[in-house]
Amino acid sequence: MSDLTKQALIASFKKLLETEPFDKITISDITNDCGLSRQTFYYHFRDIFDMIRWIYNSESLNEIGGRGGYGTWQDKIRELFDYTLNNKSLILGTFNSKCRNDLVGYYMDVSIRKISDIVEMKSDGDIAEKDKKFIASVYAYAFVGIMVDWISDGMKESSEEMVDRVYKIVMSNFDRTLAAFRQPHLY
Secondary structure (H helix, E strand, O other), X not given: OHHHHHHHHHHXXXXXXXXXXXXXXXXXXXXXXXXXXXXXXXXXXXXXXXXXXHHHHHHHHHHHHOOOOOOOHHHHHHHHHHHHHHOHHHHHHHHOOOOHHHHHHHHHHHHHHHHHHHHHHHHOOOOOHHHHHHHHHHHHHHHHHHHHHHHHOOOOOOHHXXXXXXXXXXXXXXXXXXXXXXXXXXX
């Protein structure tokens, strides 16, 4: 029952985001929309910001970040672009609020995990762990920067267009990056 209640609160919040700016939505708006009491909201979340963090750390991680394993670069980044477009109101609402850092942190966490999967798969075990982490971080920071620019521009390009553009950059450099880290360091 607790998960159903939590989901009802989140569904109402997302519904309200389609017509109201994030900063204008109150807990009363959310609870009135789903027919629950304010006390019920506070049983599950400290405040709206806590609810946003829960969404990014739980719901969306299950939808995207929880899909481990290996896949192509396109598969990995398409999941993030698709999730973002499918949750456009939530993403833009969060992006244009005090929770922007939570959103960027979410993208960073998921990106590092997804890119680490690919680095691990392609490294053939001959790249040091600290270097694999470094490579994943560099590519994740670049990817998150692209996501932030795309979101701030209103997500005008399709997922497919963005995946194609990012893929061209990543694949033109990724194998060379791995090769450079396989070489003995000369310094």
